[in-house]
Amino acid sequence: MTPKHLAKIKKVLIELQRSPQGQNALEFEGLARALGRQREKRGKEPTWLRQRKPELARPLSIPAHSKNVKIGTARSIISALLDEVAEGETADEALSNLDQAAASWLAASLAHGQQLAEPMRPFDASGRIALRIPRSLHADIAELAQSQGCSVNQLLTVAISEYVGKLGLPQAGVGLISK
Numbered sequence: 001m002t003p004k005h006l007a008k009i010k011k012v013l014i015e016l017q018r019s020p021q022g023q024n025a026l027e028f029e030g031l032a033r034a035l036g037r038q039r040e041k042r043g044k045e046p047t048w049l050r051q052r053k054p055e056l057a058r059p060l061s062i063p064a065h066s067k068n069v070k071i072g073t074a075r076s077i078i079s080a081l082l083d084e085v086a087e088g089e090t091a092d093e094a095l096s097n098l099d100q101a102a103a104s105w106l107a108a109s110l111a112h113g114q115q116l117a118e119p120m121r122p123f124d125a126s127g128r129i130a131l132r133i134p135r136s137l138h139a140d141i142a143e144l145a146q147s148q149g150c151s152v153n154q155l156l157t158v159a160i161s162e163y164v165g166k167l168g169l170p171q172a173g174v175g176l177i178s179k
Contacts, residue, residue: 009034010085013078020074025063028077032060035084036095050084052095057084061127072150072158079161 009031016023029039029048037048037060046064050057060080063069069077084098109116133141138152145155 005034006085010082013082013085016074017078017082020078021071022068023074025065025067025069028062028069028074028081031081032062035081053099059127070150070154072148072154076154076158076161
């Protein structure tokens with residue numbers, strides 16, 4: 001992939017980020033493919049996996065239909081794809097820069113004494129969580145999802161993604177909840 005092509009993809013993703021409503025799943029599939037992801041059939045929706053160093057990117061689910069993607073799902077897909085954009089004079093250089101950025105982050109974290117959790121293999125997590133919450137909270141979430149034009153699952157996925165992104169992944173030996 002040329003730097004010009006990569007810049008074009010980045011520009012499209014940033015534009016989509018500004019206005020994620022009414023986006024077609026096929027457009028997201030094309031962008032995922034252009035960034036080196038390949039479609040695999042897993043679970044309810046097709047999963048798009050990074051082909052080069054898949055451990056550096058989480059599997060990405062893109063709905064398998066030609067209808068418009070709901071806004072919460074669109075935001076999640078756009079965010080995941082933007083995380084994979086790296087720049088360089090050639091495709092190999094861009095991928096190398098992405099790998100170097102990951103390695104630099106790891107080295108800096110270790111240099112500052114941060115304990116890091118062992119990496120998960122890409123398929124260790126099933127993508128399903130059974131969660132018990134009060135009925136009143138469930139009703140509030142359902143109402144909010146409906147007002148946002150998305151499903152409860154999509155709303156919770158975006159909310160959890162934003163929360164995890166804000167906090168960062170927990171370090172080994174450090175809990176999120178104090179006892």
